[in-house]
Amino acid sequence: MEVKDSNGNILEDGDNVHVIKDLKVKGMSKTLKRGNVIKNIRLTSSPQEVECRVGKSHIVLKTQFLKRA
Numbered sequence: 001m002e003v004k005d006s007n008g009n010i011l012e013d014g015d016n017v018h019v020i021k022d023l024k025v026k027g028m029s030k031t032l033k034r035g036n037v038i039k040n041i042r043l044t045s046s047p048q049e050v051e052c053r054v055g056k057s058h059i060v061l062k063t064q065f066l067k068r069a
Contacts, residue, residue: 003047009068011050014040016069025059037069 003011006020016039023032032054038061041050049060 001047003043003050003063005067006064007067011041011043011063011066011068013042017041017050017052017066018069019061019065020067021065023061023065025054028054028057028059038066 005011005017011017016037019032019034019036019038022034025032038052038054041052044051044060048063050063050066051058051060053059
């Protein structure tokens with residue numbers, strides 16, 4: 001199963017990604033701003049989602065809003 005970012009690049013466990021759009025995250029008071037770098041992503045069973053850590057929270061992001069760093 002290949003997981004691809006918004007540009008079609010293949011993502012792997014441990015990759016760093018950039019957020020390409022401001023995202024409001026449910027359950028968090030802060031917004032992920034465009035250009036933020038998220039380090040050490042983990043792949044999930046779904047090819048359209050990745051799991052990551054922002055601050056002390058673990059969240060799941062859709063790959064359509066990410067690009068490989």
